[in-house]
Amino acid sequence: MSWTTPKRAFIGAASAEGGTKLNAFDNALLKLGIGNVNLVKLSSVIPAHIEWIEEVHDVPIGMLLPTVYAHIESDEPGMTISAALGIGISENNEGGLIYEYAGYCTKEEAEEMVRKMVEEGFAMRGWKLAEFKVASASITVKDKPAAAIAAVVMFPY
Amino acid sequence: MSWTTPKRAFIGAASAEGGTKLNAFDNALLKLGIGNVNLVKLSSVIPAHIEWIEEVHDVPIGMLLPTVYAHIESDEPGMTISAALGIGISENNEGGLIYEYAGYCTKEEAEEMVRKMVEEGFAMRGWKLAEFKVASASITVKDKPAAAIAAVVMFPY
């Protein structure tokens, strides 16, 4: 087990409403299965040989998990908010990069932003992009505060 | 010892003035006994069977401590700023939730905000609220920058 160089990761995105902006954020985390852990915000690099998992389970309540996330909350009715993560994986899974974007825009616009950022990040490093993943969520605010979140959660084992 | 699933926690709140906003924040941390450690900001879940301690002591200078905190700084004379954390503990101490609020408002308003957020968080999870704690601090800015902070600091042992 190594907290400092994670072994596995989960990627997901969700949107939700709530009584407050923070509750909306919390409710989106619950939808992703990460509402009962502590997210420790990271900048955004994927360790080599990471294994991607489909679901978060059997994590103790309150466990600290290193997480890259993009999020946005709003209580302005009629506005559409979106959050996206673009994940680029290098050849032979020797590392990867994650770029975040969240804003008042459509899901497609957020996805396009992170795609461009991943491409530039790989070009700057001279890395070859073997695989591109995107996680994105979007919601149009109605009468309650809403949140959109995209996350990559990393696990020490 | 486990950095990833804390065993003990301290809760406190303080306000202070300083020569700059950051110094005011720093001075509030000093009042809480956590001015000489490194806070690593968490989202906000309390591990099961946490033990609450009354005071922070015997912590090495610069130790990294996972901390949930709400804070606000201001240099606008006459304004009142407040920070609050609402902490809900589930039955049998099997976990808990922390919600943050900080803003230009009274201490009572900040406390009311976090109380509502805790109640919604418990309702969403179907958890029963066994105990509610609140930590809050407030200050009215005079001629120097001021800060209000509320914190739950977690310890690996």
Add this chain to the structure above:
Amino acid sequence: MSWTTPKRAFIGAASAEGGTKLNAFDNALLKLGIGNVNLVKLSSVIPAHIEWIEEVHDVPIGMLLPTVYAHIESDEPGMTISAALGIGISENNEGGLIYEYAGYCTKEEAEEMVRKMVEEGFAMRGWKLAEFKVASASITVKDKPAAAIAAVVMFPY
């Protein structure tokens, strides 16, 4: 090895342009040799007996490194942005303090801000300032987004 009380630290500052603000930030991190790790943001205390290193090398891709950093990004042509960290070391290297500043200002102004904050932090604690270091970077925005960053990266070994 101890993630919780770091043993060594690196200090540096850089500025860069990029296709987006986040890419500019990323490019500045690459210049500093910390573009392929995960920064975990800290508040700002230096452990006792820290050893300063000249360069970051042999760090696994995606490793989590506790980091104090100040940063600013801008895409407003003609504007100068600066980021600075002021580092005060106490007598006998028994601990230190780091204060951050980033804003629309010159490098000299940012450096002056952090110097004052370090002095106040030491005075408040009754510590004697044995050594003062500053890391700062500045850039004037042209036609592309730009970033300035100053960082102290800490290592568990």
